[in-house]
Structure formats: C-alpha cells, structure tokens
Amino acid sequence: MSKSISIIGCGIAGPVLAMLLKHKGFLPTIYERQPGVQQAGISLGLSPQTFKVLHILGLADACISLGSPLEEIVSYSQVRQEVIGKLDAPGRLREWLGWPLLMISRSAYSQFLYTTARERGIEVHFRKRLVDVLQEEEGVRAVFDDGTEAVSDLLVGCDGLHSTVRSVLFGAEEPAYLGLVQIGGFSPIPDIFRDWKGGKTYQVFGDGAHFLCTRVTDTQLAWATTVPEAEEAKEDWRRVSMTDPSGQALVQGLACADWENGPREVVASATFVTKYGLYDRPVGDTWHKGRVVLLGDAAHPTSPHMGQGANQAMEDIYHLVRLLVLAQPLTSASLSAAFTSYESLRAPIVARSVAQAKKEGQNRVLVGREQCEKRDENMMLRGKGQDPETVRLRMELFQGPFMGESEV
Template sequence: MSKSVIIIGCGIAGPVLAMLLKHKGFEPHIFERLPEIQVAGISLGVSPQTLKVLNILGLAEKLIALGESLDHFRTYSQLRGEQLGTSDIPARVRDWLGWPMLMIARVRYCQFLYDSAKERGISITFSRNLVGVKQEGERVRAIFEDGSEAEGDLLVGCDGLHSAVRNALFGKDEIKYSRLAQIGGISITPEILKSPVHMAHQYLGDGVHFVATPIGHEQMAWVATFPEPNEAREDWKRISIENAKELLDGLPVANWDNGPKDVLAHATFVTKYGLYERPICPSWHKGRIVLLGDAAHPTSPFLGQGGNQAMEDCYHFVRLLCKAAPFTDESLESAFKEYENIRIPIVTKSVARAKVEGQKRVLSGKEACLQRDEIMLKGNGMDPQRVQWQNDLIQGPFMGESEI
C-alpha cells in the first residue's frame, strides 16, 4: 500500500515536494490556508539547484521558458556617478553547471507549480488553515481551523515563515522585524534599460540599494532596500499604482535618472514589506512530522536562496525517505536525522551570508560606501565575496546523476 503524506502549504516547496513524492509512488495531499494561489510577491531567482530538481520531473525546461535566463549583471555607483562594471558571471554559471540563473515572477512560478501538480493528479485542498497536529502510533493527523481533519502516514510542514506546523511541534518562537524594508514591483521595461542581452541592473547608494531584473515579456522586477525603523508589515500585498504615488516619490532612488526613475515610472504594481528574522529551527522533525523550506529555515532574500534551498530540502527529504523503506519508527528517525545533518550546515551558511549581504546593501556613510564601491569596481561590478558565496551554494543538491 502506498504511504500517504500530508503536505501543509502550497507555496513554492509544497507542490514540488508533492510531485517528487508522487513520482516515487507516495500519495501526497496538499492543504493550503488560502482560498486560491495567492497573487502576491514580486519575483524569485531560480538557480541551478532548483532546475536540477525540477528536471527530475521533466519540468526544468518548461520553467525556463516562462522566465528570463540572465547573462549579465551591470552595477552602477550613485556616489561615483558611474558604472562599476558589467559582469558575465550569470552566463558563466550556465556554462559551468549546465543550468541558467533564471528570474521569474513569483505568481507565474507558483501557478506553474500548482498547474503541474494538478496535471499529475495531486490532490490540493484550499481554505484549510492548519491549527494543530497529532501523532497516534504510526498515524498523523492535521487539524484545521474549520474543524476538519486529515489523516496520513507522514506530515510535512511547507508552510513558510510563520509555520503553524513548527509552532505546533516546538512552540512559538520570536519572529523579529529586521529594521529593513523593501519596496518593489513589476514594470514594463523602460527604453533606457532595454538590452540585446539578458541583463540585470543594480544601483548602489548611500543607505539604499536598487535592483531591476528582467523577468521576461518586456517586464522587469525591481526592489529597493532601505532601513525602516518603523515596523513594516510582511503581507506582500499589492498596492495599485494610483495609491502608490506617495510611496514611490518618497524613495531615495526616485530621481536617479540612469534607470531607477524610468523603472518606477513604468510600474504596473507596487508592494512594500518588512523583512523578518526567525532563527533556523534547531530540529526539523518530531516523530513522523517534518519541516521543510522556510518553515525550517527562513532567510532574508539578499542571496536569492529561499526558494532554492527549499528545493534542496525536497530532494534530500524524498531521497532519504525512499531509502528508509520499509518504514519503522527507527528507519524514519534515522532518515530524518540524516536529512537535518545534511541540510542544517548548508542553510546555516546560506542564511548568515544573506544577512551580511543585506547589511552591505544598506551601508551608510560616504567613506564606507566609496570603499565598498571600490571593491565592486575591482570585481567588474560584482562583490568577489558574494560571487564566491553564491558559487559555493548553487552547486547542490547533487552533482552528476540524481539519486531519485
């Protein structure tokens, strides 16, 4: 008899985990709090790890066709009033690892994963807000706010930063506002940033950072990062252009006329959100209930690794689960321990590096900023440390053949 796996959350990790499990003969069921796929968020960077995992399912090339594979990254210094360089590192990553650095609108990505899971016959139930879990012998039970329940052999929490599964297993710990906020959106690509090559543009200022990246279909996703002492909400809600004028005019980059000003003028929607920190969960399982993705290891977005690290979790979780058959308490315990042993050291690096990268983006004081820009100039517009960190992270979760 196939094993049933309850998955909580239909964001990025949930549908991919479900498809990998189904591929290996499990019976996954996804339960999502919201009434439908949420139209929220801006864009995600998809690095080779994700494409390797999606390739197991025959989905990598399809996803690539929906986004924009980057070739170049150009950096400008506002203080120096000049370009610091154009790097071809994204193109070199593709040559090196065989997969591109892809940028895609988050909504498009979520919809693609949802549609792909549905096509594979995976059951997805919306409007089920998990409020509790129970383990009885070899069975687990999910308890939802509306009083309904679901029963299975295993349960995986893919329910993001505020994970209710994590709270139910280990108690509610503090989710702290980082005092950094972002305003971002999607724009029609302005003339000034149109390029025959697939190029991202970043702008370094004093206490502010701006990046605009093509995401396909003559569109760019853009984000400004800045310190914001007053707590900003983390709801990723869209603000219509009519209501965003004040917000955009107040941005320190609003008058930068080498790109940002035009990007803002062509925005189709805007969103403002605070960035929050929750420690990496010290343990990712209890009995037959396991955490995966942001539920276990939320991160700030500055290395673009949140979704990609979640894909590595999916790969190792399914690989180790298959090796644990026939399931006993002992074989599952040892598989989930190994899952943690492999993943925790890697996400610990990823989360810590993203935090350092975030601090660099809002560096303030003329001298410190000019020093940073000097380093970037020598790196042809790229920070050599960031390149090294990124290259280290994007090689996972396997080299050569998949073991799934």
Template structure:
C-alpha cells in the same frame, strides 16, 4: 496495495515540488493550502543553478517556466558624486554554458500557479483555503487539524507553510520573527532596459540597494532595500495613494534607469524583511519542516526558494534510500533516521546561507557617502576575475 500517504502543509514554493517528486516515487501526497487557487501576493524570485537542477527532475516543468533566463550581471553606483559602472559580468551565461542552468527570473504568482497546475495535472490532491492549524501524532500516524475543524491523517507530515508556519509552532512553540532592520519596496515595470541583453542589475547607493531583473521579454521586477522603521511582511500591494507617492518620490530620480522603474511600476508593494532563530532540530516524530518553515531567510543571496528545492531533493532522496517501497508504511524508526540524516545534510548549509544573507544585506545598505564609496570600491575588488564574489557564487550555486 495503497501508497503511503503524506500530508504537505503549504502549496507555495516547496510544497508542490515535494508533492510532484514524492508522486514519482510512489507516494500519495495530499496538500493543504491556506490561500486561494490563484495567488496574487509577492513579486518575483530568482531561480538559480542549484534550484533549477531540482526542478529539471520534474518532466516538462523547466520548459513552462514563466520568466526569462539571465545573461549578464551589472552593478552600478548611484551614490551622488560617485555614479559609475562597478561591475559588468557574463557570470549567469557562463553558468548556463558550463552546467546547463544559470539564473532565471520568474514572477512569483505565475510560478506558484504553474507549480499547482502541474501538481493537479499529475493527480495530486490539493485543498485550497484549508489551513493546517495543529498537528498531533502517535507512533503509527500523524494527524492534522484544519481551520475548518476537519482533520486528516497520514503516515507523516511535512511543513512547507513558510515564515509563519503553524506546523513549526505545533512542534516547537510560538516565537517572534526577527525584523532585520531592513525593508523592501518593490514593483513590476514594463519595457525597462530593452536595449540590454537580459541582465540582473544591482544599484548601490547611500542607504539604498536596488536589484532588478527581467521576468519576461519586456518586464522587469525590482526591489529597493533601505534601513528604516519596521514594516510588516504582508506582500500585498500598497494602496493607490501610497503607490503614487513612491512613483513620484525621491526614488523616481535615481540614475541609470532606476527612476524609470519606479515611475512606471504597475504594482508597488512594501514589506519588512524577517528571519527567525535557528532551530536545533527540524522534526519531531513523524513531522518535519522544510524551506522557510525550517530556515527562513532574508532575500539578499536569492537563495530562499532555491534552498527549499535543495531540501526537497535531499528529503526525497533519503526517503527512497531508507524506505524504497512506498506501498508499505514507514515505521517511526525509519522516519527518525530519514529526518535526522536530512538535518545532518541540510542544517549547516542553510544556517550558513541565512547568516550570509543577513550579512549581505548589512553590506549592501550602508549609510553615509564615504561609507558607500568604500563599499563600492570593495565590490569592484570582490568581483574582479577570480575574486571572492566569484568564488562565493560558485560555491553557493554549485555545492560539493
């Protein structure tokens, strides 16, 4: 008998991981991806304990990750007249020692390419430059329409197509993404902080927050967040004149190595930070959303990709629980139970983290020297041994 076919919209972060885990369980996943085979958009992401646990269930993947494990966290103030070390912590290494995984920085294009390579190597069908633009369904099947005019049919469809999800629009209508009031300017810089063990740095200033972490043994990725006018989310590199203006601008004079990161960046990109209103449901019939298509978030907790992986893990677990034989087609009633239980497990947790990420951005980027100093003092207290930052990180990365 043939396996149950599943159409996955999107071959970015969640799509290929979902496909690989479904393949393990006997399903026939087919991926449609609007982009090209070798992506170059975006800079990096931090794989955290909760996401790494899911990735470790794919044989051989963890060993091939293109990046660097993090050993420590350091937090600095770059506020004029208040330049100092606020926090130094071995939290990432402690996580790895206790749980087997900690925090791992990867370059986004290389990571996405690796996931696609592994999916293809496992016999998963991927159609690049073919975008799902519409979805229709009956009690027996779901059908997608592609930008090429072609259609395809499967037992069910999973929308993993990101912030600008066409599958979400097909289910719930068009809505505007919400600009958070913050932008990020980021880049990749070689030979930064080589005198330090692999470290995640946070630099807090007046209307500035910078995060930096290694994505190879001699390369750091960094992102500078500010409160300013809206900038569209393109994830593409700025033109050379704009990049040079950043390299030679005021950020290049920031202390504690931040200026070096900016001055020597290989590629600089700038983008606005967006999220969307919470949905009351993530599914209709035989179609369900996961990852950024369901619960897009600003990046300030580093949980966007990791929550997508949690989605994948729970969705596959529930499919196996309610429909253990992938050689038979799941009924509409079975899928309704799976998707409803999936939402019950995931919606509250992801909504809490989306709100937490927005609050973290508001806390990080404050204006005025006195406000910035007060925030710095609060950070020192929160990161003291046993403080709220420690407890919050533990709860976020190691949920009950």
C-alpha cells in the same frame, strides 16, 4: 506503514515536494490556507539547483520558458557615479552546470507549479488553515480551522516564514525582523534599457539604499529597493495598483525614485507595487519531531539578498525525498534516522546562506559617504561589482544538491 503524506502549504516548496514524492510512489496531499494560488509578490531568481530538481520531473524546460535567463549583472555606484562592475558569470552557468539562472515572476512560477501538480493527480485542498498537529501512535492528525482533520503517516510543514507547523513542534517564536524593508513591483522595460540584449540585472548601490531591477519577460522588469525602516512591515505580498493612492504612497519619498540612469524611469512607470519587511531566523539543527518535519522557509527563512530561499527549498526536497525512499519500509526508527540525516546535511549549508544574505543586506544599506565609497571600491576591485564573498558562496551553492546523475 503505508505512505500517505500531508503537505501543509501550496507555495513554492509544497507542489514540488508533492510531485517528487508521487514520482517515487508516495501518496501526498496538499493543504493550503488561501482560497487559491495568490497573484502576489514580485520575482524570484531560480538557480541551477531548482532546475536539477525540476528536471527529474521533466519540468525544467517548461519552467525556463516562463522567465528570463540572466546573462549579466551590472552594478553602479550612486556615490561614485560610475559602473563598478559587470559580472557575466550568470550567462556562463548553463555551459558549466547545464542550467541557467532564471528571473521569473513569483506568481507565474507558483501558478505553473500548482497547475502541473494538479495535472499530475495531486490533490490540493484550499481554504485549509492548519491550526494544530497531533502526533499519534500510528500517524499524524492535521487539524484545520474549519474543524476538519486529515490523518496521514507523516506531515511536512511547507508553510513558510510564519510556519504554524513549526510553532506546534517547537513553540511560537516569531522570526527576527531585520530592520529592512523592500518596496518594489513591476514596470515595463523603459527606453533607457531598450538596448539590453538578453537577461540583465541592473543594481545601484547608494548611501542608505539599494535598488535592483531585472528583466522577467521580454517586456517587463521586476524591481525592488531595500531601505532601513525601524517599524516592522509584515509581508502579505499583496500587489497594489499604482492607480491606487496607496500604491503612490508606497513609492513617495523613495531615494531611488530620483536616481538617474534607470531607477527613476522604472519607479515612475511601475504598474503594481508591494512592500514587505525582511526576516530570518537562526538556523537550528533540529527540524523534526516524531513524524513531522519542516522544509523550505518553515525550516530556515532568509532575507532575499542571496536569491536562495526558493532554491534552498528545492535542495531540501531532493534530500528529504531521497532519504525517505531509502528509509522504506517507513517505521518510527527509519523515519527518525532519515529526518536526522536530512537536517545534518542541510542545516550547515543553509546556515551559511542565511548569514551571508543578512550580511549582504546590511552592506546594501550602509550610511555615510566614506563607508559607501569603501564598499563600492572593494566590490569594483575584487568582485566585479558584487561582494566577493557573496559571489563565491553563490557559485558554491549553485552546485547543489548533486553534481552528475540524480540519486532520486
């Protein structure tokens, strides 16, 4: 068997997987349904796991220069009308683990990964929407909506939340809508936050709504409010200008637009906004069939409240590539063993992260003064303004996918 690998999806996971595979002597090619890298979405938090993987490729420092390393998270209770905690652990991560927690525009990161992958000789084919995958004796055939096909030795589905590869493998089952939406965007840093030294996240816990804003560049904040909404709002991550009436409509009536001490100013000065529903799936323990395997959101989509979607995808990449290197020469039997090890290593950890993200989301939109006061008091006394379980799990996850030297 040679080493050709089709990667479906050029979002966050696809280009990094391709670069690491090429680094280890495999022959990856990416197929993406969009016409190019999308200037869409808001921001991502990249935690040390991402930088450990990017560092293997010599890309960590270049990536860090594109965002804002987080020093502190300040939490405010709208119900108690006071600051309920300041967490400076993010600022100490570099000392502990060698790498920061970086807040970055999702499109800047995606563009950086795509451009670097191209510079490293990775072929990326846009306008290739995968519609089917046929497994054959000696390889995998990817079928695209323009009638073309691509044959390779194995195929990795990095095609995100509504993964077609997943549907082909395991049947079409939609992800679960969590009854929550986020509305958010970008704003210039308002005067009220001018004294911020270094990267900061400011979050407000309200009654039935949560607001968070974070510095992503020296001049810009990314922000999002989480609110319950019965009707699904499927994500296309499209940014709408606030000069457009539909942009104005998205922020109309948001509770946080009236909150003092920051949210009001941030929402009022937004340049672009977007709205998206939040989804996840129960994390299954089988992510492969034959020569086809899932990775990132295709395998385990999550709501965003742990800030782990993009980072867990990097851990998948590290272990999958490590195991594929060990599985050489690639045979049906060695591939099956590698994929099974990959799933059994990854599934239990991601399942915990997905479950805690869901719990964190519910906590953020609690309704009723008494419940909210109890929540905020607990966070003030036990978690420096955060759910203590969320802080504990994050600190554990930050130590993945390896400590010390990389094995890839």
